[in-house]
Amino acid sequence: MADSNDSIPLYAEKIYLGGKEHHVRTRCGSVSVIVYGDQDKPALITYPDLALNYMSCFRGLFFCPEAAYLLMPNFCIYHISPPGHELGAAQICETTSPRSVDDLADQILEVLNFFRLGAVMCMGVTAGAYILTLFAMKYRDRVLGLILVSPLCRAPSWTEWFYNKVMLNLLYFYGMCGLLKEVLLQRYFSKEVRGTADVPESDIIQACRRLLDKRHASNVMRFLQAINGRPDLTGGLKRLRCRTLIFVGDSSPFHSEALFMTSKFDRRFSALVEVQACGSMVTEEQPHVMLIPMEYFFMRYGLYRPCHLSGSPRSPLTASCISPELLSPESMGLNLKPIKTRVSLEV
Numbered sequence: 001m002a003d004s005n006d007s008i009p010l011y012a013e014k015i016y017l018g019g020k021e022h023h024v025r026t027r028c029g030s031v032s033v034i035v036y037g038d039q040d041k042p043a044l045i046t047y048p049d050l051a052l053n054y055m056s057c058f059r060g061l062f063f064c065p066e067a068a069y070l071l072m073p074n075f076c077i078y079h080i081s082p083p084g085h086e087l088g089a090a091q092i093c094e095t096t097s098p099r100s101v102d103d104l105a106d107q108i109l110e111v112l113n114f115f116r117l118g119a120v121m122c123m124g125v126t127a128g129a130y131i132l133t134l135f136a137m138k139y140r141d142r143v144l145g146l147i148l149v150s151p152l153c154r155a156p157s158w159t160e161w162f163y164n165k166v167m168l169n170l171l172y173f174y175g176m177c178g179l180l181k182e183v184l185l186q187r188y189f190s191k192e193v194r195g196t197a198d199v200p201e202s203d204i205i206q207a208c209r210r211l212l213d214k215r216h217a218s219n220v221m222r223f224l225q226a227i228n229g230r231p232d233l234t235g236g237l238k239r240l241r242c243r244t245l246i247f248v249g250d251s252s253p254f255h256s257e258a259l260f261m262t263s264k265f266d267r268r269f270s271a272l273v274e275v276q277a278c279g280s281m282v283t284e285e286q287p288h289v290m291l292i293p294m295e296y297f298f299m300r301y302g303l304y305r306p307c308h309l310s311g312s313p314r315s316p317l318t319a320s321c322i323s324p325e326l327l328s329p330e331s332m333g334l335n336l337k338p339i340k341t342r343v344s345l346e347v
Contacts, residue, residue: 019034019079021033021034022114026107026110027106028103029096031081031083033115035078037077039115042074042303043076044075044120044123045080046058046122047129047132048082048085049127050126050220050224051212052188053081053082053085055211057125057128057281057284058283060204060284061284061290064288067288069305074304078115078120084216084218084222085215085220089216090216091216091219092222098222099222100229101134101226102134108132118142119141122146123149124148125281126280127223129146129148129149130151132146136242137233140242143242144301145244145245146243146244147247148244148258149246149281150255150258151258152227153232153233153257155231164224165228167183168221168224171220175217176216181209185205185209187280188208188280189208189280189284190249190279204285237261237264237266238264243270246271247275248275249274249281249282249285249286251277251278251279252278254280258272259272
């Protein structure tokens with residue numbers, strides 16, 4: 001386990017809508033962490049998908065008033081960005097060694113040690129969900145629960161490997177070009193929000209395009225190379241004892257992967273929510289669908305939606321507060337068969 005002294009204090013700070021950015025230096029390079037809330041509260045860490053950061057991957061969820069009412073009184077939020085994916089990131093030096101998924105998981109441990117955090121709640125999307133699952137396997141005592149959105153657990157299929165190679169070639173030869181952004185948008189969102197020749201694309205697509213324009217192609221390549229070389233985690237899923245809540249859109253390219261992953265978890269500790277008419281980024285496309293399952297999930301840790309914002313709970317988020325009978329799937333308020341949520345496309 002890395003000692004907290006191995007992480008050099010931040011060398012830059014910025015304020016983003018009430019959050020403070022810390023650049024934590026780790027053995028595998030600098031990591032941007034934006035912290036929202038009271039650091040005396042239980043910690044919830046997030047990790048985004050490929051080419052995204054917290055503004056483009058979690059903004060829809062965390063800026064949703066109902067979600068803020070549930071999350072902010074209960075947690076201090078630590079948004080971790082993959083190297084070179086933070087807002088205003090510089091291009092990573094070409095001489096820097098490539099990072100593996102294990103390196104990225106180990107960086108999370110160093111971030112937790114830097115902030116002197118114990119066990120934390122984790123939320124990740126697709127590639128970020130894979131990194132957090134790997135982190136949970138390597139450092140089980142540091143993870144209380146996993147909230148995974150359109151997650152990955154197996155090594156890339158031939159189809160995914162081919163698409164990743166196409167993206168790597170586009171990044172290498174053309175940078176963040178229009179075709180690459182279209183491929184990424186198909187990865188993230190359903191066709192309903194991407195628009196058609198007759199229907200204009202939604203505001204979230206336009207906002208995502210603008211944020212993708214600010215990514216350095218070489219930085220995205222590094223994260224994609226790590227994810228494309230990832231090992232299969234299937235064998236270790238049954239041994240995880242932290243409770244896990246999985247969301248996946250039924251239009252996500254990773255829908256079948258999420259179903260497979262759910263089938264490999266211990267059924268006593270996991271639940272699946274399928275979201276209809278939604279792509280991979282449920283956090284952006286239909287964040288309101290996540291609220292009730294998350295509320296039931298957090299209740300089993302002694303955390304509740306406050307009646308008034310001034311009465312925020314201070315319950316310690318520790319495994320010891322969970323009685324054995326609350327570890328059954330039914331106690332989560334969720335069925336282990338997929339929960340079909342039907343949401344009007346006008347919402």
